[in-house]
Amino acid sequence: MENIGALSILLAFCLAVFSVAAAVTGKYARRPFLVVSAERAVYATWALLTAASAILITALIQGDYRLAYVESHSNRAMSGVYKFTAWWGGQEGSLLFWSWILATYSAIVVYTNRRKFREMMPLVVAIMMATLAFFIGMITFVASPFQVLTIGGRGIIDVGDGNGLSPLLQWWTMAIHPPMLYLGYVGFTVPFAFAMASLLTKQRGEAWIHTTRRWAIVTWLFQSTGILLGMGWAYTVLGWGGYWGWDPVENASLMPWITATAFLHSVMMQEKKGMMKVWNMVLVSATFLLSILGTTLTRTGLVSSVHAFAQSPVKPYFTSFILTATALTTMAIVSNLKYLRSEVKLESVVSRESSFLFNNLILLASCFAVLWGTLFPVIMEAITGEKETIDAPYYNRVNVPIALFLIFLTGVGPLIAWRKSSLSSLRRAFLIPAVSGLVVVVGLLAGGIHDIAPLISFGLCAFVLATILSEFWKGSYAIHLKEKLSLPRAAFELTWRNTRRYGGYLVHMGVVIMFIGFTGSAFNLHETRSIGLNQRVRFGRYEVRLLNVNEGENSNYAFNHATLSVFEDGREIDQLEPEIRLYKSSQQQASMVGIRRRLNEDLYVNFSGISPDNTKAIFQMYVFPLVSWIWIGYWVLLSGTIICLIPGKVRLQYARTEVVGIATAPATVES
């Protein structure tokens, strides 16, 4: 079967190359049959990659240990789910997975636009298939998932069992986290392809934006979900409660997310005002290129990372691809600058337009700080030969002020009117949110919190939440008065009438709620304690008593399991059961932590080992205040994004307005 798999990806590569050539030739030589042929080649490529993937998955599940990939990433003891997830658990399989997702997206794009955008579709197909051809080329010629194990290059051998997936990856969120990130990374290819095709064919209007808006939002949601699942996994599995470590590969997933966030904001300016066209091109291109960079960082060993696959032969190809793509994209944008000229001018610096621009600037500064921290050690080592480490302290010091300013802008944006805001309207709009922020700061000061960063952060979070809630209140109350609906019903009606606006507010609310959770980390507690059987130790406001320690094993791993009683004010409130596992095939150790999750704080216990004299068990105990709000914030963000995707009850049109004159006397509106 491995020969059929290898043949499938070879044929898929040939078809992808053909599709690019046929689409471009068909477009410029005006041969429609070639364009149709290119589009059909997209479907055929998808079918071949699906077949290749099915063969690899079958080999993983059935345990065909003649294949090097199966031997390295699967074993008999693993459950069926993790055997399936081994598809993306290693370099070769994950490249196949990447290619399959892009082929699926390409097929969906071709099918849904089969009668639309006939001018630009050939170039959309060419750009997507050129990207796909590169990835299929990698699995065809450089890192094939269908390599067999051989003895001295002669006989094929079956080793009987494999190494298995890393125990840290045998966790339910890891079954979803990589696919979500890949769906995000790969999905950014679609808006990029439409943007470039629109630019190169000099389309009138903003057709590419209307078409790709949902793609961009869905892709952004996948990326957000992937990042949050990764954070949830790190929090639960790594044994120290850290959900973000500023690892280069984590940074690689964050950078396209930041530029995509900037794009989703600035694209509204183009849609509503015909402004920031160059900027949007730059952002959508940067998002695509950063996605490729993220994939490059994970796959080439360019930077040392916990997540990266080992040094591999794909490095020069990825580097060449990213450099070529950057050069071609820059050329396309620079040579078409005239076509990207703004239709409308900025009327005031104190306007929604200007705040969008500023928000984009700050988002990009944050992205640059992350990119700089990730790549600078590599550049530095190449130039001076001296190694430098850039870990969490650097990123926190640089990014925390930027993040606080971004939170502030999240609150300011909705308060400023489009085109121009007067001082009196600003004063009116800012009053309640500013007072709310101040009240929270004063309350916290009175409550004994004197650290400046958490005070600012909580104050700004209150400011933004008050802004969003007052937006909902104003609209809902007007509907409640006019249509005699109950307030919750009026809020529902308001959201349904303009799903984009109010869904967007909910997304902002989700982000702010997450920031409340992030800020809680300023008050973390941590201690390492040795506890004897039935001994009680005090930790923070809790007392912990060790009830027993068990040992055991199953086919996959051996374990030591502790049971701890948790007391508060002398009353038993919970039992925690942390465990240490030793996976037999890989001889790797993993922790299953015990967590008592509450809205105000999590009590988190990691069973670290047994003391040298065998009389005590050692536990790392942590209190993480407000951490649950990060996960709650994600659910709010998810609901807001889904609401944004639902068509509004009222179809909004963004007429390009003009000023016909300014009245010398104030106008009156009759109610």
Added chain:
Amino acid sequence: MPQRRRRLNLKLLAAFVIPIAAIVAQDPTSYLTPNVLRVSGKLACRCGGCRNTVGNCPMLHCEFADPMRQRIYGMQGKGMSDSAIVSAIVREQGIVALAAPPTEGFGPVLTWVMPGIALLIGLWIYSVYVRRNRKDPEPLTEVDRAVIDRFHVQIERELGEAEGDPPAPRAPDKRT
């Protein structure tokens, strides 16, 4: 295969063969003091398995962080100050030992200032964009009352349509 379990009495634990490598070489509570954690928070854990500092690396068996903490504990025992300990380790391993780049030397300083420079460049681009694309203020002109009334009627009509009311009659265009 069903899971097998055996309860361990920690007092008699030595009598059992522990199936996993759970026993630590030295009880970490003897050297994980707040002073050790403070100094080790400035040093990068370079075990290759995490991106933490020596202070917050969670692996008690970590082959890099754990000996380093014990070493710092020993150095503090000899009366060395925090900066002397960090300097001694940097002299031995280079600036790669630090969790964040130092604030001296061209390269490390560049690491810190570059995001700020990028932000300043961004602000400059923003100000250029605003200057070039800013519209001159509209001249104050007298507008015919009829024009304003026409817009009022239009607003009412569109709001009514937006809220599902039957469309209001269009106002006659009085501009001539």
